[in-house]
Amino acid sequence: QCAGQRDENHLPYCSGYCCLASLKQAKYIREADPEAKAFIIYDHMRTMGIYENFYKTLQDDPGVFLTKGKVVEVSEGEDGKVKVIVDETLLGEKLEINVDLVVLAIGMVPVTAEEPVLNLEYRQGPGLPTDELELFYGYADSNYVCFPYETRRTGIYAAGAIHQPMTIAQAIEDARGAALKAIQCLVAIEEGHAVHPRTWDFAYPEFDLKMCTQCKRCTEECPFGALNEDEAGNPLPNITRCRRCGTCFGACPQRIINFKDYSIEMVGNMIxxxxxxxxxxxxxxxxxxxxxxxxxxxxxxxxxxxxxxxxxxxxxxxxxxxxxxxxxxxxxxxxxxxxxxxxxxxxxxxxxxxxxxxxxxxxxxxxxxxxxxxxxxxxxxxxxxxxxxxxxxxxxxxxxxxxxxxxxxxxxxxxxxx
Ligand code: SF4
Ligand code: SF4
Incomplete structure (x- = not known):
């Protein structure tokens, strides 16, 4: 239990569902064969909310052995069994257990961490950007605190286990939130304004391309990949993808990107x-x-x-x-x-x-x-x-x-x- 999760050298995060999954599997085995025994060796046992009662039920089952410890060896035992050596941390002893089957409760890794999954026609690549910030461990999120569900691709919202590690029940709840965000996005696009957080903003970046030097700073730095490029390297804005952050405006050395409500001239006049x-x-x-x-x-x-x-x-x-x-x-x-x-x-x-x-x-x-x-x-x-x-x-x-x-x-x- 915690087979590499919450370990800086493997998966630094808690995978959220595995403690419960281990308890559930132990229960299934006990129900299927009352003579069978299940051993759960855990690093930490996390059972949130009312699931604590489920944990207690398993603690009361004499056929389920729960102990805090570290598995230090798994090898071939006698009579075709598997020998497991455990450093039992509560009593400070070494335990030897001989079992028929060893199951690792491995952590959840989102598919978005490994491959693009989508096939978007974005200058910045076909997938959801996840790695650059190295904050979300490959999960397709952009800000847990202020903008849950939002990926860095406008109109694409993450729910379930590519959003965060979670159980199926949590994923169903999560999908409701993501669906509501998608509805908000459709309304925003129909009405012609930006999505969260600048939902009142009808202006969008306008490019005076006569003076563009094709330096590509805007297309590279746009956090939402809203700018593609033509063959000559000129930016090709996609207004419905744009969140009106102004990063392109800040990046452009030629000062040729302006919004009707936020321009080089306006800020210059304030200065x-x-x-x-x-x-x-x-x-x-x-x-x-x-x-x-x-x-x-x-x-x-x-x-x-x-x-x-x-x-x-x-x-x-x-x-x-x-x-x-x-x-x-x-x-x-x-x-x-x-x-x-x-x-x-x-x-x-x-x-x-x-x-x-x-x-x-x-x-x-x-x-x-x-x-x-x-x-x-x-x-x-x-x-x-x-x-x-x-x-x-x-x-x-x-x-x-x-x-x-x-x-x-x-x-x-x-x-x-x-
Ligand atoms: S304002 Fe500029 S940088 Fe920000 S999302 Fe729109 S195009 Fe991209
Ligand atoms: S940052 Fe300005 S000069 Fe550079 S490619 Fe974009 S619009 Fe052109």
């Missing part, structure tokens, strides 16, 4: 609109690009709670940190901002990015930001990226205050007043 003190006034101006999904609500909550945010900050909400074009850093620094903070959703082990990898991409783009600052002869430390969760209100405020203090250690931006 320009700030009143900038003259050089020598000693008044710092800091810019914060704040992700509207987690970081901005955390700051809103801070305002409700009357927490102090440094007055030096001007905050520009962005739909994802992936939707911050590096050129904004240049624009803001040339305008005289003393420092820029990018505040977004968590990525990596505590991943919570609503658009899969926006904050991670923003972090990768920091290399380009460093180059931009170098060209302007400004210190790299003037631009920093931090992440917070939606409920980390104190932390969000702390990040702003810390950055504010840090920037006081720098001279005023020499571009002020230009």
């Amino acid at each position: 320009k609109a700030t009143e900038m003190p003259e050089q020598g006034y000693g008044l710092y101006r800091l810019m914060a690009f704040v992700c509207e999904n987690d970081a901005l609500p955390a700051l809103d909550m801070a305002a409700y709670q009357k927490k102090n945010i440094p007055v030096s900050f001007r905050i520009i909400p962005v739909r994802c940190l992936g939707a911050v074009n590096v050129s904004f850093v240049k624009d803001a620094m040339s305008k005289g901002y003393d420092g820029i903070l990018l505040l977004g959703c968590k990525y990596g082990e505590n991943y919570q990015c609503h658009f899969i990898k926006g904050s991670e991409l923003a972090n990768r783009r920091m290399e380009n930001v460093a180059e931009t600052l170098q060209q302007l002869a400004l210190e790299q430390e003037r631009v920093t990226l931090h992440t917070v969760a939606i409920d980390e209100v104190e932390e969000a405020v702390k990040k702003l205050n810390e950055f504010n203090e840090e920037m006081k250690g720098f001279e005023e931006n020499p571009f002020k007043g230009w």
